[in-house]
Amino acid sequence: MALSSESDTELVSRVVGGDAGALEELYNRYSQPVFSMAYGILKEYAAAEDVTQEVFMALWSRAARFDPARGVFRHWFLHLAHNRVIDEVRRRRRAAVLSADKAPDDVELGLASSGNTADEAIDAVLFGTARDALMGLPEEQRTVLVMAYLEGATQREIAQRTGTPLGTVKTRARLGLIKLRELLAQSPGEEA
């Protein structure tokens, strides 16, 4: 069977077995969304390429961790990719702390330092029905999702920066993702 007609799960099992061709087929399928996400968040082409490369090397070494009985490959892999992108965001933030000789609390997160609102951050990098669904969330939920997803803030950092109790941040993250999924399920052509 041609690799291009195999499912993601079948290809991943081949990658576990050391099949470089299967990895290349997964690269064909996912390099664009991975790179688009990396570029959208990092805003630097070279850095986005570096992260994309590392994401697929991570897939090569960690493919055995994917369990098809527990979820969809696309969800698992994009989560892994986002994790690598956010690692780079946080690495840059730590570097900024060191170079500015400031305490970590004094290095502003993206929204605070740029003066942008969460809505402006969304408009700058997101498109389509997912963007529209995000804009359909209550502002406090949207802010938590944006600070986490686009800015790489931990929930503790979000709580500190917004002056919100940690428990409230957790609730807003949970309700925000639930609502996002509901809104996307209502969008034609979207798989929620």
Next chain:
Amino acid sequence: MTEDGPADAVEELLPAYALNALDGEDASTVEHALEREPRYREILERYLAAAAHLAGAHAAAVPSAAVRDRVMARVRAASPGGGAAAAAVRAAPRAFWGLAAALALALLGLGTYSVVQQQRLADLEDQLQATTADAEGKGNMLEGIGDLMARPGVVAAPLSPAPQAPGSDVVATLSPERGSDASGMVITGADGESVLLTMNLAPLGEAETYQAWWWDEDGDPSHAAVFDVDDDGFASVPLRGRASGMYSITVHVARAGETERPARRPVIGGTIPTRP
């Protein structure tokens, strides 16, 4: 996944875990719990599905071919017998794609080409055969382009340094005296999905990228892609949105983060043919 409160402390951490918003200790707590309790994985999967939609909502951008080359070279070097395998990585993938794109461009305009240009087409075919003889997957890419263009309903739009877009004060016709040999082509399949091929676009510095924009008949732009080119000025870019209903497409140089509308004159562009 309902609006009812989480059942326990681990379940309470799962949304933030899906967003990669946990510090190291909390993330480890979740990962250990996921190994122990299948129900946590089921709950997490629903949050991951929502987060995956965010991941797919960014403007279309394509890495250069060099990224694939580096990944596959590292993979093959790490594989059993990887030394020999690494050496067998395709000899000239970018040169192949450049020639394949040139052939595709020539094939499109074949009906109006002069005898000289048809000879050029024959030369390209010879070069492609010579190049693919040493490359992996020889013929597959060329067959892919040929097959694509032979399918019913496929439409192709050639792009040149003479962009046309109504109602836009950004677009201007570039003088032929500039000597730009940049060109491109948009291939739209019967399903409405489109790919942009470019040739001889100048590679850019780190702070700049190329952006492609659709223009409708009212002169309003919509974002089609962000991309970079390889050393040969070649790129193969899937486009966001559909050519149907659009008047033209242009390619511009942009600085990182410039995504609202084109800020500079286009480097290539062309009108979108309507389907018969």
